[in-house]
Amino acid sequence: MEKVIEMKGITKVFPGTIANDDVNFELLRGETHVLLGENGAGKTTLMNVLYGLYQPEKGDICIKGEKVKIANPNDAIKRGIGMVHQHFMLVHNFTVAENIVLGAEPRKGLKLDINKAIEDVENIAKKYGFNIDPKAVIEDITVGQQQKVEILKALYRGAEILILDEPTAVLTPMEIEELGNIINNLKAEGKSVILITHKLKEVMSMSDRVTIIRRGKVTGIVKTEDTSIDELAELMVGRKVQLTVDKKPSNPGEEILIVENLQAKDGRGLPAVNGVNLKVKRGEILGIAGVDGNGQTELIEVLTGLRKAESGKITLKDKDIFNKSSKEIIDSGVGHIPEDRQKRGLILKYSLYENSILGTHHKAPFSKNKVLDYKKIREYAKRIIKEFDVRTPSDEVPASALSGGNQQKLIVAREISKDPDLLIASQPTRGVDVGAIEFIHKRLVEERDSQKAVLLVSFELDEILALSDRIAVMYDGQVVGVLDRKDADEQKLGILMAGGSLNKLEEEVIKDEQ
Structure with missing residues (x-):
């Protein structure tokens, strides 16, 4: 040819x-x-x-x-x-x-x-x-x-x-x-x-x-x-990769996060989150599917204190966290892997050891009487860098020197090591290679298995289907359906993501069977 x-x-x-x-x-x-x-x-x-x-x-x-x-x-x-x-x-x-x-x-x-x-x-x-x-x-x-x-x-x-x-x-x-x-x-x-x-x-x-x-x-x-x-x-x-997610059935417990009738606007002042209701239980991964721009980003920003909501209710372990500051929300037991690692997840010119304690820098053992204990900080950073296989010459290099995948692994390491009750993972594998994807998926499932609540937001349907125990679909600022993983497939999710109804699909299936 x-x-x-x-x-x-x-x-x-x-x-x-x-x-x-x-x-x-x-x-x-x-x-x-x-x-x-x-x-x-x-x-x-x-x-x-x-x-x-x-x-x-x-x-x-x-x-x-x-x-x-x-x-x-x-x-x-x-x-x-x-x-x-x-x-x-x-x-x-x-x-x-x-x-x-x-x-x-x-x-x-x-x-x-x-x-x-x-x-x-x-x-x-x-x-x-x-x-x-x-x-x-x-x-x-x-x-x-x-x-x-x-x-x-x-x-x-x-x-x-x-x-x-x-x-x-x-x-x-x-x-x-x-x-x-x-x-x-x-x-x-x-x-x-x-x-x-x-x-x-x-x-x-x-x-x-x-x-x-x-x-x-x-x-x-x-x-x-x-x-x-x-x-x-x-x-x-450059090596063999485990592409399927190995996980046992979930064992959900009490409701950790309850979101009721949440309303929020985007940066232009237009409605972005339009009456969202959600519940995430201990010991489960709730996935949020949807095409980019349907309110997922604004929802996560409200849940993590990065954006003020107009109205609604957010409860974490029976504690009201509606419109609280990011510091108060983190201290209440929330970990957050943000969708934009460079804008929200890291201070690029800071060293890895400084980045490893962001959000907990004011707590023991890293701080005493408002003075940072650098010996303790570096011991901690070296431990999580090793545990999460962050590829770096040392903990002293700036975060900007790492590849995208290793920057992401450092954020995942920091947020999981906070031992949160609720881990919010937004686009946790965006722009990372299959090796890092394999590792991050494994750690998210381990969080679920250790009876943490995990809220996963991803535009990758394969990722949502592989990791989630339940799947909520967002369209035009609303949750338009919540499916158990066993009832979900690409076709059903695709219909909901495009603003359609599953009732029509069920009617067509019944017609075909007749």
């Missing part, structure tokens, strides 16, 4: 790190090729080189056999390369059609020919099997629809090669399936697709070949049909 892209010996260096180290990559016409690797492995950097956002220190790029220099994204677009970034680049108060033609508008005289733009968008959407309204305003459509707009934007500019960076990170299961169909339609038209991801399940279902990158180097190139999830995980991390 024809090679549409060849990258030979690409080396890209940033201060203090070699992001790509003599990397070779090739893409064939009409294939979906996955770039797989742990966080920070160099996947996105390599594609940013191909798209002209970075210039390599050395190496060559050939398009259809011709050696080229791609100086900037405009060069890449002219050569038929389109890139959909992880964070979309859309004008939110423009329509779908206006966003797609932006910068390449059809004109009638000096004016934008909006009718021609809408017609062009309808034609290209129909050609590739996209179901989208060209007149809809971006801020009024779902994240999955916004992603389609980004893909159509690239296709409208003549992209033959499409790079999708972490395309499934914010999609519902149904939208992921739809994306798979879109990719197949693109391939049928002779287009080539590069997916950047670390989600092994989607690699297996969406790709023809996989190039695995570890620490800036290629560790393997395999045909998807000749490999397995276990083999890919091993190539990605």
Whole structure:
């Protein structure tokens, strides 16, 4: 088959790190090729080189056999390369059609020919099997629809090669399936697709070949049909990985956290948490599923004292913690693994030993008469660093020097070592590799087994299904359903996550059975 892209010996260096180290990559016409690797492995950097956002220190790029220099994204677009970034680049108060033609508008005289733009968008959407309204305003459509707009934007500019960076990170299961169909339609038209991801399940279902990158180097190139999830995980991390969560049935006890009719606003003053009711018991993991932006972040911020609620009631072990300070909530027995480790979890310029006692720094044995006991602090830090396998040269290095996965492990170590009655884990494995995921999952289950209450928030449905004993689904600021794990599956959760009702699904199942 024809090679549409060849990258030979690409080396890209940033201060203090070699992001790509003599990397070779090739893409064939009409294939979906996955770039797989742990966080920070160099996947996105390599594609940013191909798209002209970075210039390599050395190496060559050939398009259809011709050696080229791609100086900037405009060069890449002219050569038929389109890139959909992880964070979309859309004008939110423009329509779908206006966003797609932006910068390449059809004109009638000096004016934008909006009718021609809408017609062009309808034609290209129909050609590739996209179901989208060209007149809809971006801020009024779902994240999955916004992603389609980004893909159509690239296709409208003549992209033959499409790079999708972490395309499934914010999609519902149904939208992921739809994306798979879109990719197949693109391939049928002779287009080539590069997916950047670390989600092994989607690699297996969406790709023809996989190039695995570890620490800036290629560790393997395999045909998807000749490999397995276990083999890919091993190539990605460099050792065998336990991918399934090993846990016995839960043994729930008393209710530790009770949330009643909670109301809270977001940063713009709009309702974000809209009458939430929740109960978390000792000895269980309650998972909260939902697409990003449905009030999960604001709910956790209220529960941890980072945001004031408008009204409602929050009780922890019969104690009222509604609108209390973060210090009071921590002292009441709450541990918190925040969704943004760098903004909320660590002080990056502080040492690991200083970060290891955040939240308990005012208590014995770390503090006496408001004076810190650094001998005790460092003994403690060294112990939890060893216990939680935080990879670091010493406890003295700043938190900023650690990889994302090791920063996350330090936070998990600190919060679990507080011995909380309630552990709130928000996106506990976001952006970490499968090795760190395996470790963090094991520790969360151990907390449950030692009769702690665990509240887990994750946008990864696989993680919710693997860890939870009960699953609450949030949509539009409300809990729209709570299912026992044994009754939950991807289809049911996907319907609830999209704002649908399980009653219709049950009616369809009954009809099918009749």
